Amino acid sequence: MQADLPPMSASSALVWACRRDLYLAARSRAELAVVRLFFLLDASLFPLSVSPDPTLLRAIAPGIAWVAALLATLLGLPRLFAADWADGTLEQILLAPAPLPALIAGKVLAHWLVTGLPLLLLAPLAGLQFGLAADAIGILVASLALGTPILSWLGATTAALTLGARGGASLLALLVLPLAVPVLIFGAGAVESFAAGIGAEAHLSLLGAGLILVWVFGPFAAALAVRIAHE
């Protein structure tokens, strides 16, 4: 009998899961395009519904961009685990000879790359639409870059916990929204305080701290949540 295969290292587990999910995402481009379009459409609704007044719009633009980013992230979250759960591939991931937190981290990274990253690229477009100045747009993108991964991790843990629950997707939105409030406050606040001349460093530092925190604890929390969902 041959010797057992060596377990997979954490880094190759992360790379495997990330590559796999990107490969799968490349096959459902239409679904992902919906998330991006949703972000832009969402942001475009406000001038129509609130007021076309440029000064007002410029003042609320960061908030709008952040709310739109949050909703777009929510829209993409059910994809993260639900499909793998339904066809049994998540089971095989749980039973793989690899550290589960690393596999989950790879999945969340891939998820952020296909849903979060495009929002960063689209945010300047939304900012221009509202007449934000170039440097304010820079701060907006920076806050989104730090904040959207936090949203992805909060969402991932919650998504794993709602696996198998009836009405999982809507329950997920209901659970994630309150958790996302601090991210929203500091994200939108960064641009506002920059515009007010206070500087955005404090807000961005807090988001950065949150980002480090979720990357340290998120994989373990989400891995535990996935295990619990299978019991």
Next chain:
Amino acid sequence: MSAALAAAELACAAGIRTLFTGVGFELKAGRWLQLTGPNGTGKTTLLRALAGLVRPTAGEVHWNGEPRRVGDPHWHAACLFQGHAAGWKDGLSTADNLRLQRELDNHLGDARERELLARAGLARQARLPFGRLSAGQRRRLSLARLAGARQRLWLLDEPTTALDTAGQQLFGELLDSHLANGGLAVVATHQPLPVRERPLELSLADHAPR
């Protein structure tokens, strides 16, 4: 060192309903356990509990004489579980599915997918999306995984459902060569399987709670 799987006083529940209690067995290298029992007696749950997906309500599972720890990569490297939900992606091609699963099983860089698919009779379906395969062909993809598996313990749930006679014959050959190599297997099945090695038998009907 030869491998051994042992369970003692194992009990599992579905929700608040106890499925079985007091299940115990010892399985040595080269032997296999045939798990039988009417529908709903917990065959699948027992397999999932052995693999570490479900926490048993009582009892312990031992691997090589030591309690096996869920999440221990060495345990997962030794154990292959093939459940009801096959664990394949409908949208991916048969070959891609097998490649990804084998990478996850940590067969580093040996591209034997074509050969294994041919062994399982799926050579012509390699590029077809898994979702387009027939029920029997889907099962055959699991056989392709088994044909290239190096895990010492196989936990299989109804592996021959929907397979034609040739497919069942192939499954028997794969299991026989696995056992001849010092492997172990626990197989839940209703049908007699074309395996030369005589199984230990465990019927969960005898362990239903009274």
